[in-house]
Amino acid sequence: MSNILYITASIRSDADSVSRGLGQSIVDGLAAKTGAAVTTRDLAANDLPYVSAERFAANLTPAAERSAEQADLAAIADTLIAELQAADTVVIASPIYNFGPPATLKAWADLVARAGTTFRYTANGPEGLLTGKKVYLAIASGGTPVGAEIDFMSRWLTFFLGFLGMTDVEIVAADGIMGEGGEEKIAAAREAVLKLAA
Numbered sequence: 001m002s003n004i005l006y007i008t009a010s011i012r013s014d015a016d017s018v019s020r021g022l023g024q025s026i027v028d029g030l031a032a033k034t035g036a037a038v039t040t041r042d043l044a045a046n047d048l049p050y051v052s053a054e055r056f057a058a059n060l061t062p063a064a065e066r067s068a069e070q071a072d073l074a075a076i077a078d079t080l081i082a083e084l085q086a087a088d089t090v091v092i093a094s095p096i097y098n099f100g101p102p103a104t105l106k107a108w109a110d111l112v113a114r115a116g117t118t119f120r121y122t123a124n125g126p127e128g129l130l131t132g133k134k135v136y137l138a139i140a141s142g143g144t145p146v147g148a149e150i151d152f153m154s155r156w157l158t159f160f161l162g163f164l165g166m167t168d169v170e171i172v173a174a175d176g177i178m179g180e181g182g183e184e185k186i187a188a189a190r191e192a193v194l195k196l197a198a
Contacts, residue, residue, distance in 0.1 A: 002034055002035075002036040002037075002088040002089065003036055003037050003038075003039065003086050003087050003088050003089070004027055004030060004031060004036045004037070004038045004039070004087060004088070004089045004090075004091060005039050005041065005083050005084060005086070005087035005089070005090045005091070006023060006024075006027045006038055006039065006040045006041070006091045006093070007040075007041045007043060007090070007091070007092045007093070007094075007105075007108070008020050008023060008040070008041070008042050008043065008044065008092075008093045008094070009043045009044060009092070009093065009094040009095065009101070009102045009104055009105040009108075010044060010093065010094065010095050010102070010140075011044050011102070012095075017093075017095070017140070018095075018140035018174050018177060018186055018189075019093040019094055019095050019138050019139060019140040019174075020093050021190075022093060022138035022140065022172055022174065022189055022190065022193055023091050023092070023093025023136075023138035024093070025190065025193045025194070025197070026091050026093075026136050026138055026172070026193055026196060026197055027091050028197070029193070029194070029196070029197020029198070030089060030091075030197050032197075033197065033198075036088070036089065039083055039086070039087070041080070041083060041108075043102070043104035043105060043107075043108055044102070044104055048076065048104055048107040048108055048111065049076065049107070049111075050107050050110070051107075051110045051111065054069075054070075054073060055073045055074070055077075057070070058070035058071075058073035058074040059073075059074050059077045059111070059114055060114070060115065060116075061074070063078075076111060077111040077112065077114065080108060080111050080112050081111075081112050081114060081117060081118060084112055084118070084130055084164075085130065087133060088132075088133060088134070089133065089134045089135070089136070090133055090134070090135045090136070090161075090166065091135075091136045091138065092105075092135065092136070092137050092138070092157070093137075093138040093139075094137070094138070094139060094140075094153065094157070095139070095140045095141060096139065096140070096141035096142075096144045096146070096151065096153040096154075096175075097153075099144055099150050099151065099152050099153070100152040100153050100156070101152075101153045101156060101157060105157070109157075109160055112164070113160075113163075113164065117129065118130055118164050118165075119163060119164055119165070126163060127165070128162065128163055128164040128165025128166065128167075129164070129165055130164045130165040130166055131165040131166070131167075132165075133165075133166050133168070134168050134170075135161055135166050135168060135169045135170070136169075136170050136171075136172065136196070137154065137157065137158070137169060137170070137171045137172070137173075138172050138173075138189075138193070139153070139154055139171060139172070139173045139174070139175065140173070140174045140175070140177060140189075141153075141173070141174075141175040141176065141177070142176070142177060142178035143176055143178055143179060144175060144176070145175050145176055146171065146173035146175040147173075154171060154173070158171075170196065172189055172192050172193055172196060173189060174186045174188075174189035174190075
């Protein structure tokens with residue numbers, strides 16, 4: 001059976017968040033079509049820790065060599081990495097906050113980027129180790145056009161995922177929804193999601 005990892009980052013509830021609504025529709029459509037199991041990681045609800053010097057060192061220490069304290073510090077990163085490794089498909093639903101990603105999404109990225117596990121350094125530069133996965137990004141923004149010069153979220157996230165080896169990335173966006181025609185833009189994004197998961 002295939003596995004879908006569904007990551008959400010909006011601080012809004014499921015009922016109020018456009019990105020969550022789009023992401024959930026993608027997940028529901030894919031799961032119905034493929035019978036995949038779904039693992040959900042709500043970044044806004046889980047209070048992920050930011051990386052400290054101690055946690056960084058623990059994350060890079062091989063599991064068999066960690067002290068008890070290091071094992072405790074590395075546990076959350078181990079869990080997040082295992083979720084990514086087990087997934088065939090990754091769906092990330094996120095808003096753009098102040099032109100960039102939510103802090104929780106950046107915290108997640110810092111925890112799953114582990115040299116030797118999710119990427120490695122080679123003579124030709126870094127190589128991502130999480131290959132062969134399909135990624136869908138469901139993005140919402142009040143005013144920032146996705147893909148514009150002022151969009152530092154989708155460009156960063158697409159680059160980061162590629163750094164880890166996930167280069168097959170498809171974006172569905174409802175952007176500029178606080179301006180004129182916002183409801184139409186949301187409706188168009190929902191229509192795109194239905195076609196995507198059909």
